Amino acid sequence: MSTRGPARGAVQRPGSLDALDGKLISALQEDGRAKFRGLAAKLGCSEATVRNRYGRLVESGVLEVTAVTNPLGMGFDAMAMLGVTVDGPPERVADALATWQEAIYVVIVAGRFDVLVEFVSRSRRDLLELITRVRTLEGVVTTETFVYLDLAKQLFDFGALAANGHHQEVAR
Numbered sequence: 001m002s003t004r005g006p007a008r009g010a011v012q013r014p015g016s017l018d019a020l021d022g023k024l025i026s027a028l029q030e031d032g033r034a035k036f037r038g039l040a041a042k043l044g045c046s047e048a049t050v051r052n053r054y055g056r057l058v059e060s061g062v063l064e065v066t067a068v069t070n071p072l073g074m075g076f077d078a079m080a081m082l083g084v085t086v087d088g089p090p091e092r093v094a095d096a097l098a099t100w101q102e103a104i105y106v107v108i109v110a111g112r113f114d115v116l117v118e119f120v121s122r123s124r125r126d127l128l129e130l131i132t133r134v135r136t137l138e139g140v141v142t143t144e145t146f147v148y149l150d151l152a153k154q155l156f157d158f159g160a161l162a163a164n165g166h167h168q169e170v171a172r
Contacts, residue, residue: 032065076120078127079148083113085141090114
């Protein structure tokens with residue numbers, strides 16, 4: 001890790017993502033615990049190829065295999081997105097927010113806000129305390145809070161679509 005603070009996004013980009021990379025990513029999204037041997041058989045390549053590609057995708061920051069939970073199912077009853085306007089470089093505020101355990105998503109954006117941060121908390125009272133903490137950060141000028149009333153969709157499989165070079169049809 002650099003001394004500048006937490007890394008942002010995919011730090012290194014692989015030379016290219018081809019169809020096999022996309023198929024490997026898709027297969028891991030279906031079953032993140034799949035064995036390399038099984039993946040190789042499914043993808044029609046050698047186990048060594050799967051192992052090497054997996055290593056390259058993880059090393060470059062493109063792929064991270066992790067357990068994904070639904071925050072509401074884990075007892076986090078309050079979720080919100082905060083739009084933050086800052087005075088000065090937005091990286092300072094984004095880096096500070098990225099260290100907070102309750103901040104599950106932090107991005108620097110263009111437009112009405114400079115930074116967007118998504119929070120999960122156990123209660124609305126805890127959420128209020130988080131929002132107050134954000135407002136006291138050096139460089140924060142204004143905030144706007146979007147409290148989530150319900151979680152209608154949460155997906156993390158968009159990466160395989162880009163690697164495959166096509167969009168899947170949506171079932172209606």
